Amino acid sequence: MDAKHITTKERLAIPRQIMPAQDPQERIHNFNEVHLGYTPELAQKEAMRCIQCKDPVCIKGCPVNIKIDQFIKMIAHGDFLGAARKIKEDNVLPAICGRVCPQEDQCEKTCVLTKKYEPIAIGNLERFAADYERETGNVELPAVAPSTGKKVAVIGSGPAGLSCANDLAQLGHAVTVFEALHELGGVLMYGIPEFRLPKAIVQAELEGLKKLGVSFVTNAVAGRSVTVDELLKEEGFDAVFIGVGAGLPWFMGIPGENLLGVYSANEFLTRVNLMKSYQFPDNDTPVFNCKGKNVAVFGGGNTAMDAIRTAKRLGAEHAYIIYRRSEAEMPAREEEIHHAQKEGIEFMLLMNPVEFIGNDQLWLTGVKCIRMELGEPDDSGRRKPVPIPNSEFTLPIDMAIISIGNGSNPLIKQTTPDIDVSKRDTIVVDINTMATSKENVYAGGDIVTGGATVILAMGAGRTAAKAIHEKMMGINAGGQEW
């Protein structure tokens, strides 16, 4: 087929190209990436399905408005590097977003084909272009504007902080990123597992930023090692961007939560991903030995799927997802739910834990659950689960991982009281500029929205970068002097 002379009818006749993946029975024994990526042929074939709408509504579904029709056209024509560069005009982390965006709720949801046919695999194509550029060694450093002499501090090295740092560095500002942990990347490094997002990709992005001249300081906890006020007043930064993520995992407040073997998803994933405890004892950090054990994760989001699939890979005999609503309400990406099911994860839906049970050594031995049914929709529009009386039962488990979301880390609030926070302790910002209530301090990502997505965090970082640039350079954005 030739991308130039193909009719719409012919385009629509091509089925959505499935991305090759590791066999489920094989992949549950390793941490390698599940998806293997499109070959150039598969990518071109998929790209040819796009009917190049006059009004590409897919773009409206992308939080950073990638020029989707244009980059897909380039792929169809075999200009893979051009496609990668087109994407990068709007998204600095395409290899990552292509892999982890909930496409079915964003770009692919609004694609016109979605109603009658299958949507274009926009995420897969984005990933392909970015991987092609990186793997063929063709990543170009973007042009950097001459130095402005302005200094910006970015707190947190997750997607919000990294994208903000990237844009500010390109505009010629001196950017220093302060990260609390000993490793950079935020959730991309310590949360999302290798089998879904290879760490080498995150490292490549970080290398790119270093080449742009961004400085990184690890082991620097804002609020403890250095405060926001000190950055502004003593260390001479002209502006500060706060992208510290959510942190502070929630527990359920049910009896038995302190039993041995009960973890937060953050702790379990941090031990495995960041501290590499799956290589214990070569790495010193231990983690509960899942081998041959029954492990249950409580929750239905991406974090829950990541945790249970990690436990399975560490050798769990039974690996359960226990969720109080039905599959349709699960917030996880559709693909992760399907992958989990294929890997033999057992879904126990419409069930809620009421108590963890332990032995006299205080080790977890089981969980008492109650069955639920869906009632009226709640504030979020999802049908509210209500317990069915007298339906309790006990499931024997050896390890429980709680994955019901995160509150906000209190460190910045404790030490910078003049930054306004909401009732949920998230930082309050002007959504057009990401400016906080404190002069020259901006914030974005999960610390503003609560646990959200990589692409939203990135978008927030970019919005802030633009506003910070305009403020520092005295550029008037809306027609008035600052």
Place this chain on the structure above:
Amino acid sequence: MHKIVSAIFLAENIKKIEIEAPRIAKKRKAGQFVMIRVGQTGERIPLTIAGSDPEKGTITIIVQGMGKSTRELNSKEAGDTISDIVGPLGLPSHIEKFGTAVSIGGGVGTAIAYPTAVALKEAGNYVITINGARSKDLVILEPEMKAVSDEAYITTDDGSYGIHGFVTQKLQELIDSGKTIDYVLAIGPIPMMKAVAEVTRPYNIKTVVSLNPIMVDGTGMCGGCRVSVDNEIKFACVDGPEFDAHKVDFKTLTDRNKLYLPEERQSAEAFAHKCQLSKQV
């Protein structure tokens, strides 16, 4: 990378290590700690900042060899380096002029209590220190403690030095002697802290303990350090490490600290084996 400036044993298995960490040296307050990762494959372990020299840009930690990580740290000498240090973490000790303040340290807990005892003295308190050790050769920081104390006592379990008995016996004696005690700080093994809490509870003396749950990040992100205080979940690394002793659920803390016993043993044995080999070479 952080350079070790000096490293000397205070007692068998307890080492005082001074490390370059200028930012932390400038900022730290009594009661705060750092997380240290000795090498690239190391775990992150919490250690209290025993002192600092802001001019020199160094902090001092006092480490008791317990398992792999602390023993590896204690095998370091001046000139060696440590991969990562982050801090100061945790809330500083709450210091005010209470009146008469008793600082109780057990074992390496003496080192952890020391900076707070100094701060209590500086705030104008009448400071009594009681430091316990199993036997004479494990007594640490005796001259330092004496220097900040209005009254200083040492107890040993076997009677080989100071008062024969536990720290709680001396505390009870002080209370029985009719002295008004306004504040007690107790830091040491969990059974000791629990025992101190029981001594002061009937008299309603404000008592604070510094808890030592297992930690991972030390920044409030993982919840591994959760402790039960007044029946509420608290994260020791951001809400503590100091808590009201009369409200702490010590049993849960004791049990949770046993979580990785088999793995800790495995690590320690492997490390001991490696040390043996390197000695033979």
